[in-house]
Amino acid sequence: MKRDVFDIALELLDHEVVDADGVPCGIVDDVELAGEPGKPLRAVALLIGPGTVADRLVWPFNVLVRRFVGRSRVRIPWRDVRAIDERIALRRSAQSHGLGDADRRCARLIARIPGSAR
Amino acid sequence: MEKALELFLGVLTAVGGFVEIGELTFSLNAGARFGYHLLSVIALGTVGIIVYCEMAGRVAAVAGQPVFNLIRERVGVSLGAVTLVAALAVNILTCAAEIGGIALVWQLLAPIPYRAWVAVALVFLLVAVWVLPFKWIERVFGLGGLLMIVYLVVAARDVRDWAELLAGFIPSAPKLESTSQYMLFAYYAVALLSSVMLPYETYFYASGAIEDKWTPADVPINRVIVIVGFTLGSLLAVALVSLGVTVFDPLHIEPQVPGVAALPVALAFGKAGLLVALAGLFFAFAGAAIETCLSGAYSLAQFFGWPWGRFRGHASAPRFTIAWIATFVLAALLIASGVDPVTVVEYSIVFSVVILPLTYFPLLLVAGDPRVMGRHVNGRLSSWLGWFYLVLVTITALAAIPLLVLTHGGRG
Numbered sequence: 001m002k003r004d005v006f007d008i009a010l011e012l013l014d015h016e017v018v019d020a021d022g023v024p025c026g027i028v029d030d031v032e033l034a035g036e037p038g039k040p041l042r043a044v045a046l047l048i049g050p051g052t053v054a055d056r057l058v059w060p061f062n063v064l065v066r067r068f069v070g071r072s073r074v075r076i077p078w079r080d081v082r083a084i085d086e087r088i089a090l091r092r093s094a095q096s097h098g099l100g101d102a103d104r105r106c107a108r109l110i111a112r113i114p115g116s117a118r
Numbered sequence: 119m120e121k122a123l124e125l126f127l128g129v130l131t132a133v134g135g136f137v138e139i140g141e142l143t144f145s146l147n148a149g150a151r152f153g154y155h156l157l158s159v160i161a162l163g164t165v166g167i168i169v170y171c172e173m174a175g176r177v178a179a180v181a182g183q184p185v186f187n188l189i190r191e192r193v194g195v196s197l198g199a200v201t202l203v204a205a206l207a208v209n210i211l212t213c214a215a216e217i218g219g220i221a222l223v224w225q226l227l228a229p230i231p232y233r234a235w236v237a238v239a240l241v242f243l244l245v246a247v248w249v250l251p252f253k254w255i256e257r258v259f260g261l262g263g264l265l266m267i268v269y270l271v272v273a274a275r276d277v278r279d280w281a282e283l284l285a286g287f288i289p290s291a292p293k294l295e296s297t298s299q300y301m302l303f304a305y306y307a308v309a310l311l312s313s314v315m316l317p318y319e320t321y322f323y324a325s326g327a328i329e330d331k332w333t334p335a336d337v338p339i340n341r342v343i344v345i346v347g348f349t350l351g352s353l354l355a356v357a358l359v360s361l362g363v364t365v366f367d368p369l370h371i372e373p374q375v376p377g378v379a380a381l382p383v384a385l386a387f388g389k390a391g392l393l394v395a396l397a398g399l400f401f402a403f404a405g406a407a408i409e410t411c412l413s414g415a416y417s418l419a420q421f422f423g424w425p426w427g428r429f430r431g432h433a434s435a436p437r438f439t440i441a442w443i444a445t446f447v448l449a450a451l452l453i454a455s456g457v458d459p460v461t462v463v464e465y466s467i468v469f470s471v472v473i474l475p476l477t478y479f480p481l482l483l484v485a486g487d488p489r490v491m492g493r494h495v496n497g498r499l500s501s502w503l504g505w506f507y508l509v510l511v512t513i514t515a516l517a518a519i520p521l522l523v524l525t526h527g528g529r530g
Contacts, residue, residue: 106436
């Protein structure tokens with residue numbers, strides 16, 4: 001179903017984001033809007049990453065997130081969004097969007113343990 | 119045929135996984151202190167956990183959404199973060215208590231130091247989750263937990279007065295001597311309700327449905343598993359209350375150590391009975407340790423949108439894997455520090471009830487949203503029961519901490 005109008009709070013913000021392979025690669029932590037007063041407001045990008053979510057949290061949660069989860073921020077241009085459903089689907093792989101770097105680093109660590117592919 | 123087998127095993131694992139260290143402690147003590155009067159709370163809690171696990175399983179099967187995604191989507195990032203931190207704390211506490219329980223049970227079999235058994239339990243749990251696929255984790259510990267049925271057998275044999283037991287299902291308060299005794303009764307009612315409706319159960323159940331790749335075709339199976347499995351499972355809690363009445367009350371024993379629970383079975387069936395009872399306790403505690411640990415990792419991964427699930431393989435869900443390993447290690451360190459597992463479980467259960475409303479509210483909203491659920495949206499019965507229990511757990515949550523303080527942590 002193609003639509004022009006979305007409820008940002010209910011349908012975009014805080015929804016899970018999956019890449020082209022259906023693998024979770026973040027949550028819509030914020031939405032970048034563009035427009036002037038009196039003119040239509042458009043969503044131009046999704047903002048994803050612990051750095052973005054920390055900005056929305058109060059102390060001590062913002063500090064905890066920055067300290068233990070990270071500070072990364074990734075901007076996904078609106079044209080790279082393929083579908084808006086219960087999950088937000090992207091057009092390309094997480095890596096090509098610059099998402100999941102922390103997962104790839106941790107995966108190298110896990111891969112050293114025998115049986116990690118199981 | 120395959121569906122029938124899945125249903126059968128699903129029901130059995132739900133029965134075997136029902137009791138953990140918190141329920142065990144509070145059920146035995148409730149019976150020893152207040153007779154059958156708190157059976158109505160177990161019945162009330164069982165219907166509540168059926169209502170909300172049914173919703174959690176249905177939402178997972180239809181929308182593919184686990185509970186923590188819903189919490190963040192529907193109550194927002196700030197309240198979601200509060201719930202996440204509280205849920206992680208409660209999961210680590212509960213996991214720690216279960217690991218302590220395993221060590222205490224093993225100590226009855228071989229008298230090596232408690233801390234050494236904690237280390238052995240940690241290695242055992244890490245290896246079990248690392249090696250076993252999700253379905254096997256569910257089945258090995260769920261089916262092993264069925265050994266707890268031995269408590270049901272002994273309880274049924276020893277019941278003094280069935281009419282008195284059945285009357286316990288009608289809400290009533292016993293005649294007590296003082297206000298502080300009534301306070302303690304209220305504290306036990308809150309704790310018992312919380313122990314039956316622990317929030318990690320919905321996190322684990324919904325995430326497990328996604329691990330098992332449920333689809334909308336599994337909605338009827340989900341319903342049967344929770345209704346039949348949890349009802350039969352709750353009979354184990356009823357049996358423990360009854361053993362509290364018939365065995366521990368006359369002996370004036372306060373069952374404060376998990377291994378003491380095996381006493382009635384040992385009295386009834388000797389050494390063989392004792393071994394079966396201890397094995398049942400071990401599977402129940404180990405199963406709950408794994409469930410609470412994985413629930414913590416599920417919650418964290420779902421809140422931040424990391425790839426998660428045992429079905430992906432360890433290297434394909436790396437931060438999730440690190441999260442569950444860290445949870446086990448933290449829980450083992452906590453319990454090895456020498457804190458009493460039963461004290462830990464008492465606190466974890468009372469704090470659990472505080473996060474129940476924040477867990478149930480988003481679940482109720484999504485399960486009742488036709489845009490998400492289509493024809494599987496909440497019916498009238500689910501809606502009414504859902505709102506009733508949301509109000510009930512909210513009132514209970516408000517009363518929990520004051521009661522914990524006023525009764526000096528249940529010491530009266």
